[in-house]
Amino acid sequence: MTGLTRRNLLGGAALAVVAALPQAARAAAPIVGQQAPAFYRYKIGSYELTAIHDGVWMRDVDGTFVRNAPWPAVQKAMADAHMAPGKLAIPFTTLLVNTGSKLILIDTATGGQLAATAGAFGANLAAAGIDPKQIDTILISHFHPDHINGIKTKDNAVVFPNAEIKVPAAEWAYWMDDANMGKTPEVARPAWLNVRRIFGDIAARIGKFEPNKEVAPGITSIAAPGHTPGHTVFAIASGNQSMLALGDTTNNPLLFVRNPDWHAIFDTDGAMAAGTRKTLLERATVDRMLVQGYHFPFPASGHIIKTGAQTYDLVPAMWQPSL
Numbered sequence: 505m506t507g508l509t510r511r512n513l514l515g516g517a518a519l520a521v522v523a524a525l526p527q528a529a530r531a532a533a534p535i536v537g538q539q540a541p542a543f544y545r546y547k548i549g550s551y552e553l554t555a556i557h558d559g560v561w562m563r564d565v566d567g568t569f570v571r572n573a574p575w576p577a578v579q580k581a582m583a584d585a586h587m588a589p590g591k592l593a594i595p596f597t598t599l600l601v602n603t604g605s606k607l608i609l610i611d612t613a614t615g616g617q618l619a620a621t622a623g624a625f626g627a628n629l630a631a632a633g634i635d636p637k638q639i640d641t642i643l644i645s646h647f648h649p650d651h652i653n654g655i656k657t658k659d660n661a662v663v664f665p666n667a668e669i670k671v672p673a674a675e676w677a678y679w680m681d682d683a684n685m686g687k688t689p690e691v692a693r694p695a696w697l698n699v700r701r702i703f704g705d706i707a708a709r710i711g712k713f714e715p716n717k718e719v720a721p722g723i724t725s726i727a728a729p730g731h732t733p734g735h736t737v738f739a740i741a742s743g744n745q746s747m748l749a750l751g752d753t754t755n756n757p758l759l760f761v762r763n764p765d766w767h768a769i770f771d772t773d774g775a776m777a778a779g780t781r782k783t784l785l786e787r788a789t790v791d792r793m794l795v796q797g798y799h800f801p802f803p804a805s806g807h808i809i810k811t812g813a814q815t816y817d818l819v820p821a822m823w824q825p826s827l
């Protein structure tokens with residue numbers, strides 16, 4: 505027995521003990537300056553899902569960002585969400601579904617071609633123990649560059665050599681139509697040229713699907729137009745569990761789940777996007793369904809709760825140490 509009491513712990517006896525510890529025990533740890541690999545696993549029925557993070561784009565935003573709300577209202581919502589003034593965090597998280605016999609990837613991240621702070625998908629996929637060659641199927645929600653650019657490197661090398669790539673038929677019809685591209689203002693042209701860069705020389709490999717089809721085992725396409733004309737959400741079901749992969753139904757939820765009527769500058773048809781958004785958020789609320797959002801904070805899944813007649817919020821999923 506050392507006979508330590510609170511009184512002598514605080515007194516000279518305890519100080520003497522500390523002084524006697526070897527110096528190494530008090531050495532400073534080096535500053536690391538980087539995160540652990542960002543992937544996160546969870547289950548839906550017997551399926552194992554892995555959220556694979558690609559990074560975050562800190563995008564400058566101004567009064568043009570939300571088309572139908574006054575800039576001070578947007579600034580207030582950003583401040584309420586503890587965002588830096590004029591800087592919107594847009595995280596990117598893809599979803600890998602392992603059915604037990606197939607590996608299915610929903611959207612492909614930025615390919616490191618959009619922002620210096622994004623492009624970690626490949627490293628995080630490797631850290632999760634998956635080789636791009638193993639992926640059997642890629643499902644695409646829509647054709648914006650942050651969802652399709654991972655199909656190729658910036659030098660146009662194919663990243664997933666063995667995957668069948670399936671895209672919404674309506675999305676293909678819209679973006680691959682040269683007349684539509686011709687009607688687009690010059691400033692928006694790069695997105696159209698990017699679609700041709702990604703798909704042009706692999707068009708024969710691309711499958712097109714319609715809404716309400718089983719596009720992979722247990723995965724059903726749901727039309728969610730507005731963000732883009734063919735924007736698609738995926739319902740994933742296994743056993744008696746199911747969830748919705750919402751794609752870009754909302755951008756950052758701290759703005760657009762809380763304010764589902766807002767028309768972000770990214771939405772092709774703002775009013776249609778808002779209608780789709782409210783329908784899907786309401787469904788997620790009523791069904792108490794787990795949802796994943798491509799631009800939700802990592803690991804980009806959680807539940808939607810109702811906060812008003814037509815306002816909602818995200819309750820992020822709690823990190824679980826085991827499946």
Ligand SMILES: [Zn+2]
Pocket residue numbers: 648650651752798799
């Ligand atoms: Zn997006």
